[in-house]
Amino acid sequence: MSIPTATRLHAADASVTVLSNTPFVTDWARRYFGSWWNAFEVPAQGVCAGPLVTADIDDNTYAQLLTLVTSCPHDAVTYAKARLLLARDSMGTITGVSPEEGLAYRSEQLGSYVTIAGHTSEALALASARIAREMIRAALLRSGWTLLHASAVVRDDRALLAFGSKGSGKTTTALLLAGRGAQLLANDRVFVKVVGDELRVLPWPSAAAVGLGLLDALGLYDVVRERLQAGEQLHPTQHQDVTDALFAGRREPLWESGGKRERKVQVFPDQFATWFDMELTTGGRAAALLFPRIDPSAVPAVIEGDRALGEDDFMSGATEDRYPDHFGLAPGINGGGDDLARAAVADQLAALPHHQVVLGHDVQANADFLAELAGHL
Numbered sequence: 093m094s095i096p097t098a099t100r101l102h103a104a105d106a107s108v109t110v111l112s113n114t115p116f117v118t119d120w121a122r123r124y125f126g127s128w129w130n131a132f133e134v135p136a137q138g139v140c141a142g143p144l145v146t147a148d149i150d151d152n153t154y155a156q157l158l159t160l161v162t163s164c165p166h167d168a169v170t171y172a173k174a175r176l177l178l179a180r181d182s183m184g185t186i187t188g189v190s191p192e193e194g195l196a197y198r199s200e201q202l203g204s205y206v207t208i209a210g211h212t213s214e215a216l217a218l219a220s221a222r223i224a225r226e227m228i229r230a231a232l233l234r235s236g237w238t239l240l241h242a243s244a245v246v247r248d249d250r251a252l253l254a255f256g257s258k259g260s261g262k263t264t265t266a267l268l269l270a271g272r273g274a275q276l277l278a279n280d281r282v283f284v285k286v287v288g289d290e291l292r293v294l295p296w297p298s299a300a301a302v303g304l305g306l307l308d309a310l311g312l313y314d315v316v317r318e319r320l321q322a323g324e325q326l327h328p329t330q331h332q333d334v335t336d337a338l339f340a341g342r343r344e345p346l347w348e349s350g351g352k353r354e355r356k357v358q359v360f361p362d363q364f365a366t367w368f369d370m371e372l373t374t375g376g377r378a379a380a381l382l383f384p385r386i387d388p389s390a391v392p393a394v395i396e397g398d399r400a401l402g403e404d405d406f407m408s409g410a411t412e413d414r415y416p417d418h419f420g421l422a423p424g425i426n427g428g429g430d431d432l433a434r435a436a437v438a439d440q441l442a443a444l445p446h447h448q449v450v451l452g453h454d455v456q457a458n459a460d461f462l463a464e465l466a467g468h469l
Contacts, residue, residue, distance in 0.1 A: 094149075096136040101224055103129045103283075103294055106231035108143045108224045111136060112216070117147050120217035121224060127361040127372045128277075128295035129228070142204035143227045147220035153209035157196035158189045171418055172222065178418055186419050195219050203230065203421035214328060225297065226415060230422035237285045237294070238429030238437045239407040244282045244293060245274035245466075246376035251293045252466055253282065253441075254382045255405050261384035261451050263302065265462060267310055267370075268455070272463040275373035276364055281407055284378060284437050291378040291440040299327035300364070301356040304334070308343040309455050315367055316357060317341065330358035380445040380469040390452040392461035397448045401441055406434055445469060 094113040099121040101108050110121045118133070125131040166179040171190065178188045186199040194211040197219075206223050210216040229239070243254045243266035252274070254265040263279055270276040280301075283294040307313045317338050320326070326335070334355050337346050346355045364370040383399040407428035417423075428434070447465065451458045 098134045098136040098139050099131055100134045101125050101129050101131045101228060103228050104232060104237070104285075105235055106228045108145060108227045108231075109134065109139055109141075110220050110224050111139050111144060111146045112220065113148045113150075114213050114216065116213040117217045117220050121221055123362060124221050124360070125225070125297050127365065128297045128374055130374070142201065143231065144204070145206050145208065145220050145224050145227070147208040147210070147216050149211065149213065149216060150209040151211060153207075154189075154194065154196045154211065157187055157198060157209065158191070161187050161189045161196075169416075169418055172219075172415060176418060184420070188418060193219070197223070197419060199419040199421070202423060203227065203419060206419060206421075218328065222415065223419070223421070226417070226419075226421050229296075230425065232283055232294070233422060233425050233429050233433075235285075236429075236433045237283045238433045239296065240282050240284055240428075240437075241280070241405055241407050242282050243279055244277040244295075244376075245269045246277050246293075246373045247274045247466065249376050250379035250469070251277060251282075251376035252380050252382060252469060253293075253378055254384055255401065256384055257404065259386065261386045263300070264306060264310075264386070264451065264458070265382060265384045265449075267302075267306075268459045268462050269466055270364070270370040271310070271368075272459055273371075274466065275371045275376075277373050277376060284441075285433070286436045286440055291437065291444075293376050293378055295372075295374065297361055299329060299358040299360060302359055303345050303354050303356045304337060304343055305345045307357055309453070311455070312368055313343055319367055326363070327358035327360050331355045334358075378441065378444060380447070381441060382465075383446070383448045385448070385450050386452075387450050388453045390450045392449065392451050392454075392458050394465070395448050395450050399446065399448050401438060406438075 096113050097115045097118040098111045099118040112118050122131045161177045161179045164179050166177050169176050174190045174192050176188050176190050180186050188197040196209045198207040208219050243262040244251050245266050254262045256262050278295045281296040285292050
């Protein structure tokens with residue numbers, strides 16, 4: 093019989109414990125969250141208080157939950173790009189089974205206790221990390237945090253937030269500044285909360301999606317390729333076509349069929365430090381906003397305009413199409429924060445310096461420009 097292990101995650105005043113009969117699962121949680129949230133091993137004996145995720149290799153429990161769901165009225169939904177069969181009983185317990193992934197979930201006590209049973213350690217680790225992160229998100233939103241669609245770097249506790257739609261240059265801006273000594277806080281989204289007269293920021297741990305072309309432009313492509321050739325791995329959600337392209341030395345963008353969505357390299361949070369020599373940080377205070385735009389022929393510069401924050405700059409339930417709250421982890425809470433908290437954040441952000449910038453394809457010039465601009469904010 094396997095000896096259970098446990099990892100506890102902390103972010104601000106929120107915490108979740110991951111308990112498993114498979115050390116790979118709890119080791120994964122410490123690796124995935126440790127760089128941005130405080131994740132550490134705790135004694136498994138006596139762990140019972142929620143919030144708690146129990147994730148075990150357990151074929152019998154999986155089979156029982158599959159039978160339970162399929163033998164009663166249930167819905168078929170999508171979760172993490174996979175089909176999920178979902179049922180709810182009269183006590184509010186939610187049971188879900190993903191046959192393709194070989195995972196079964198059971199959420200009880202308003203999402204404070206989630207049990208996951210699966211067949212393989214990697215699938216179980218991915219699922220438990222996903223649920224634990226959503227439980228932390230729910231706790232933070234309940235305590236007044238809001239989730240922004242932004243990248244962020246920090247220097248001397250001062251956070252620079254970069255906003256914009258896909259392809260605008262948020263990730264480029266953050267990685268260029270992180271390569272110039274700033275601490276990387278967030279790649280695509282960041283928690284914010286008004287605390288006194290400050291706007292505090294927290295990271296949202298996730299694998300970072302970086303296109304092959306951008307990876308090459310930043311001078312990081314060869315590092316990734318050499319690490320892969322040496323037997324190291326990127327995040328398992330990365331499409332096999334991307335891995336094949338890296339081994340083949342392909343540097344141009346790789347598109348899905350139809351050309352609407354780019355397939356990108358999926359970088360573990362800790363790989364920014366271990367592979368790219370970028371320092372990560374666990375928080376800061378918002379100091380300024382950047383609104384980048386990429387123009388291949390442009391010389392990097394501050395441009396005229398009065399860009400204000402809009403709905404697309406705040407995360408919401410509508411934008412969480414990959415991980416909707418099927419398990420009732422945040423009942424009655426908008427996916428990005430409640431209206432009052434968002435209004436308070438919007439007011440604070442509006443009072444900070446705003447700069448619209450244009451970046452070209454000269455990476456060195458972009459980095460020099462952004463580093464100088466950040467130094468004056």
